[in-house]
Amino acid sequence: MTPSDDNGVDKIATARIDPTAEPTSEQVPGLSGQKESEAFAAAAKRHELEILRQEMGKLGVLFGSATTAPTNIAGLVLIVVFLFVGVSFCLPSSPELNDARKWAYTLGTGALGYLFGAAKKKD
The missing domain is CATH 1.20.58 (Methane Monooxygenase Hydroxylase; Chain G, domain 1)
Known part of the structure; x- marks a missing residue:
């Protein structure tokens, strides 16, 4: 429980730090920022293709997009x-x-x- 003043507002400056707490995020070995960006770009393209496929319908698959x-x-x-x-x-x-x-x-x-x-x- 964190200490609060009389108004119920937390006083972060006086909160105790738990040295045994786990870190909020772990680095995945071998994953760089560029690889992550490439993965997001590929996922975005897959999402666009799925939306296009849904918009085309059954005849669109046969004849193509608009x-x-x-x-x-x-x-x-x-x-x-x-x-x-x-x-x-x-x-x-x-x-x-x-x-x-x-x-x-x-x-x-x-x-x-x-x-x-x-x-x-x-x-």
């Missing part, structure tokens, strides 16, 4: 169009298939235009 998702979706559309057009030339020709190819060409050129336009904006 900044890259439109480009990734346009690339996916372009790949699907190329595959469809390639497969359509192996099938017997019909008016419906020709109309579907026209739609595929329209989608493909739109996706290409978006990809090249997005690349110009970044420069």
